Amino acid sequence: MSDDGLLEVRDLNKYFGGVTAVDGFDMTVERNSITGLIGPNGAGKTTVFRTISGFHDPDGGKVVFDGEEITGKPVYEIVEAGITRTFQEARTFPEMTVFENLLVGKTGHRGEKLLPTTAGPKAYAEDERAAVEHADQLLGYMELAEKRDQRADRLAVGERKLLEIARALMTNPDLILLDEPMAGLPSDLTTDIVDYIERIREERDQTFLIVEHDMDTIMNICDSITVMEAGQTIASGTPEEVRNDERVVEAYLGEESA
Amino acid sequence: MLEQLSFMTSVATVAGIYAVLALGLNIHWGETGLLNFGHVAFFAVGAYTTAILTIPSPTATQAYSFGFGLPVVVGIVGGCIAAGLVAVLLGIPTLQLDEEYLAIVSIGLAEILRHVMMNENWLTGGVAGLYGIDRPLRGVIPPEAYDFFYLGLVVLAVGLCYAYSRRLKQSPFGRVLRSIRDDEEASIALGKHTFRYRMQAFVVGGVMAGLAGALWAHYATALTPTAFGANITFLTWVGLIVGGSGNSKGAILGAGLIIAFREATRYLPDLYGLGDIIPTLRLILVGALVIVTIRYRPDGLLPERDISYAEYCKRVEYGGE
Amino acid sequence: MAFDPQFLLNGVIVGSTIALAAIGLTLIFGILDFINFAHGEYLTLGAYAALVANVALGLPFVVAAVVAIPITVALALALDRVVFYPLRREGAGALSLLITSFGLSIILRNAVEMVWSSDPRRFDVGGAEAMAIAGVRITAVQIAIVVVSLVLMIAIHLLLTRTTLGVTMRATASNRSLALSSGVNTERIVTWTWVIGAGLTAIAGVLIGLNTVVRPSMGFGLLLVMFAAVILGGIGDPYGAMLGGLSIGIAQEVSVAFISASYKPAVAFTIMVVLLLWKPEGLRGADT
Ligand SMILES: Nc1ncnc2c1ncn2[C@@H]1O[C@H](COP(=O)(O)OP(=O)(O)O)[C@@H](O)[C@H]1O
Ligand SMILES: [Mg+2]
Numbered sequence: 001m002s003d004d005g006l007l008e009v010r011d012l013n014k015y016f017g018g019v020t021a022v023d024g025f026d027m028t029v030e031r032n033s034i035t036g037l038i039g040p041n042g043a044g045k046t047t048v049f050r051t052i053s054g055f056h057d058p059d060g061g062k063v064v065f066d067g068e069e070i071t072g073k074p075v076y077e078i079v080e081a082g083i084t085r086t087f088q089e090a091r092t093f094p095e096m097t098v099f100e101n102l103l104v105g106k107t108g109h110r111g112e113k114l115l116p117t118t119a120g121p122k123a124y125a126e127d128e129r130a131a132v133e134h135a136d137q138l139l140g141y142m143e144l145a146e147k148r149d150q151r152a153d154r155l156a157v158g159e160r161k162l163l164e165i166a167r168a169l170m171t172n173p174d175l176i177l178l179d180e181p182m183a184g185l186p187s188d189l190t191t192d193i194v195d196y197i198e199r200i201r202e203e204r205d206q207t208f209l210i211v212e213h214d215m216d217t218i219m220n221i222c223d224s225i226t227v228m229e230a231g232q233t234i235a236s237g238t239p240e241e242v243r244n245d246e247r248v249v250e251a252y253l254g255e256e257s258a
Numbered sequence: 259m260l261e262q263l264s265f266m267t268s269v270a271t272v273a274g275i276y277a278v279l280a281l282g283l284n285i286h287w288g289e290t291g292l293l294n295f296g297h298v299a300f301f302a303v304g305a306y307t308t309a310i311l312t313i314p315s316p317t318a319t320q321a322y323s324f325g326f327g328l329p330v331v332v333g334i335v336g337g338c339i340a341a342g343l344v345a346v347l348l349g350i351p352t353l354q355l356d357e358e359y360l361a362i363v364s365i366g367l368a369e370i371l372r373h374v375m376m377n378e379n380w381l382t383g384g385v386a387g388l389y390g391i392d393r394p395l396r397g398v399i400p401p402e403a404y405d406f407f408y409l410g411l412v413v414l415a416v417g418l419c420y421a422y423s424r425r426l427k428q429s430p431f432g433r434v435l436r437s438i439r440d441d442e443e444a445s446i447a448l449g450k451h452t453f454r455y456r457m458q459a460f461v462v463g464g465v466m467a468g469l470a471g472a473l474w475a476h477y478a479t480a481l482t483p484t485a486f487g488a489n490i491t492f493l494t495w496v497g498l499i500v501g502g503s504g505n506s507k508g509a510i511l512g513a514g515l516i517i518a519f520r521e522a523t524r525y526l527p528d529l530y531g532l533g534d535i536i537p538t539l540r541l542i543l544v545g546a547l548v549i550v551t552i553r554y555r556p557d558g559l560l561p562e563r564d565i566s567y568a569e570y571c572k573r574v575e576y577g578g579e
Numbered sequence: 580m581a582f583d584p585q586f587l588l589n590g591v592i593v594g595s596t597i598a599l600a601a602i603g604l605t606l607i608f609g610i611l612d613f614i615n616f617a618h619g620e621y622l623t624l625g626a627y628a629a630l631v632a633n634v635a636l637g638l639p640f641v642v643a644a645v646v647a648i649p650i651t652v653a654l655a656l657a658l659d660r661v662v663f664y665p666l667r668r669e670g671a672g673a674l675s676l677l678i679t680s681f682g683l684s685i686i687l688r689n690a691v692e693m694v695w696s697s698d699p700r701r702f703d704v705g706g707a708e709a710m711a712i713a714g715v716r717i718t719a720v721q722i723a724i725v726v727v728s729l730v731l732m733i734a735i736h737l738l739l740t741r742t743t744l745g746v747t748m749r750a751t752a753s754n755r756s757l758a759l760s761s762g763v764n765t766e767r768i769v770t771w772t773w774v775i776g777a778g779l780t781a782i783a784g785v786l787i788g789l790n791t792v793v794r795p796s797m798g799f800g801l802l803l804v805m806f807a808a809v810i811l812g813g814i815g816d817p818y819g820a821m822l823g824g825l826s827i828g829i830a831q832e833v834s835v836a837f838i839s840a841s842y843k844p845a846v847a848f849t850i851m852v853v854l855l856l857w858k859p860e861g862l863r864g865a866d867t
Contacts, residue, residue: 079449111430548682
């Protein structure tokens with residue numbers, strides 16, 4: 001493989017019955033970058049996310065993460081390898097508190113096994129303490145501390161999106177896949193989320209792959225952008241390069257301004 | 259006076275057995291969101307297993323061909339293990355699919371097991387059933403105190419299951435179960451191997467129901483297939499929903515209330531001459547209770563309690579901000 | 580041993596009635612997005628409605644059977660209004676609806692038993708003399724059962740393909756995410772789903788009662804078989820339900836040649852479980 005990005009997607013294919021959702025898709029995500037994945041509705045972005053993160057088995061092609069092939073592995077192995085995704089529709093655990101939502105994100109917790117659980121709290125005290133500390137730190141970081149004892153179904157949409165990002169961070173991922181993190185949010189909240197993403201990238205050495213519809217935001221925040229249409233990569237490069245690419249203007253930006 | 263006391267003791271014993279059933283169902287439905295509509299299957303397997311393990315070998319006139327005459331303790335443990343195995347077998351085809359499939363398959367399994375109980379005479383004694391099942395420490399406890407002793411055993415079982423449920427609830431394991439109940443896909447996205455969790459929860463709840471069955475067998479001392487109908491599943495569900503699913507205390511309370519209601523209405527026929535319709539009328543009322551509870555008080559009498567941030571900090575001796 | 584075609588014939592008779600009831604179940608599952616555990620009781624109610632008209636009121640059997648349809652439909656619609664609609668309106672999840680239907684099933688079954696007792700009953704109808712055709716025994720009543728079922732299945736096919744309502748129903752039923760979210764006038768479709776689903780199920784109840792006996796537990800006893808038919812055919816797929824019903828009916832009756840007749844339900848159950856293990860993705864709709 002020529003380049004050595006953190007994530008390499010090569011010639012990915014995914015069909016649903018007769019529908020070709022992803023059709024020979026390629027992309028590279030550089031380490032510590034914020035990379036955008038854009039394309040018109042139905043282009044196959046969510047399907048790419050689901051395939052990278054193990055929710056779908058691809059029908060062809062491969063996904064290499066950090067030098068290791070992860071194609072078609074189950075989600076729990078991919079999370080362990082260091083990739084965590086969020087959902088387009090902000091999925092929290094509605095009948096659990098904000099704080100518990102975060103705690104669930106902790107990976108490799110001994111207390112999540114049945115035997116230590118049966119043995120009692122002492123058997124996993126250390127891990128639980130680490131989880132509580134980590135969650136508490138993220139609460140502060142994402143300014144959710146006030147809501148920590150509220151059930152997630154009481155939160156506003158924006159708060160739920162924040163919670164989902166924070167919960168994904170609990171898994172200590174190297175790469176986070178965010179599916180439309182700003183969709184449906186008022187502009188001030190969008191700015192907040194952009195700030196968080198940039199700060200997290202700086203302070204925690206994290207890499208982001210973001211699907212987003214808001215062109216201004218994406219051009220603004222991303223180091224590099226891949227554009228897809230009808231399941232295929234039609235362009236990739238810096239925001240400048242992509243903005244001026246003819247096929248992109250034709251396929252996507254034109255539609256956007258319509 | 260003595261008669262009333264003995265009646266109360268027997269009602270309490272049955273209520274305790276249902277409480278164990280409800281605690282098991284609470285792990286399934288209340289904690290993990292597993293729609294188990296065949297709970298009676300675990301109950302029956304627990305009961306028949308301990309019966310077969312403990313009854314003496316059959317004489318020529320008896321329909322069944324097995325009886326191992328083992329100690330009651332072995333029987334009860336065997337009943338729990340057998341129920342756990344049934345959970346594994348039932349879980350394999352269903353727990354990777356949407357919740358509804360478990361509902362369909364479990365209700366089916368319970369029905370099939372009933373046919374097995376009725377038809378496989380060599381194993382279950384058929385419609386005549388199994389009888390002469392031993393009672394633990396029968397020779398040691400004086401007969402007039404035996405019912406109290408047995409109630410004590412049942413209360414101990416309720417206490418153990420309650421303590422274990424609580425331990426699960428407060429553990430990170432229980433947290434993962436709740437996350438699966440709330441949104442399985444989001445839980446998967448966080449790297450949880452949800453099938454494994456669902457299976458473990460299913461087995462734990464199934465074992466509790468098996469224990470309830472074993473306790474029933476040594477209490478009733480005779481088993482017939484008619485005692486293992488869908489109504490047992492149904493009453494357990496009603497108890498759990500009315501009491502409060504996701505809350506172990508609620509499960510116990512609900513089971514107690516439902517059995518108290520059933521026993522209290524047993525005496526109505528004598529009072530009003532309604533003998534014939536009471537059994538059906540009682541079930542109609544109980545069915546209505548489910549519908550009304552789901553509609554107006556979906557969380558039950560004792561709703562699930564959240565563990566607060568402060569509790570978490572205290573538990574791990576963490577200062578917080 | 581030589582295969583006895585009599586079993587196959589019995590299978591077709593039983594299977595075609597199961598198919599009718601399964602169409603109703605699958606449409607309700609697909610369109611209302613919950614499994615109605617009270618579906619078997621609608622079948623029972625249909626049979627008892629006809630029984631009352633036939634035996635108590637002395638109406639000719641055919642008239643009684645026809646009268647049973649609107650009665651069952653009206654009951655189903657009333658129950659939907661009182662029991663399910665309020666939950667739907669509040670956006671309660673599929674599981675609340677399902678548990679509610681479980682409660683409803685108990686109420687209806689016991690109400691029937693309270694009124695008519697648990698004794699098995701029979702319709703007052705002739706045509707029970709078996710005749711031998713091509714080596715198999717069949718009664719005039721059984722021929723009628725198969726013919727009525729086939730005619731109804733063709734009618735349903737025409738409805739689902741030739742009318743706007745039918746096409747919309749089929750589209751809604753086959754796509755669960757579309758079920759209640761799309762712009763179509765869903766309450767109207769819900770109503771028609773109950774009308775068609777409960778109507779077919781009532782007829783199935785009458786036909787099954789005609790072929791065997793009428794008793795309060797008849798519908799509940801068939802629930803497993805109906806579920807198996809629905810799963811075999813794919814949820815929300817009325818043609819699948821027809822095929823599933825027929826296959827399960829035939830499999831059950833043919834199995835009698837090999838195993839004890841009391842394990843007929845176990846045959847349906849086994850088919851269902853094997854299918855869940857072998858082809859679950861087909862049952863969950865598309866790979867999600
Ligand atoms: N589970 C699925 N079953 C069938 N078709 C699907 C499924 N998921 C996505 N598709 C189809 O794949 C294509 C790409 O969808 P998606 O990845 O959601 O696009 P995007 O996120 O870019 O809007 C669309 O045509 C969509 O209808
Ligand atoms: Mg998308």
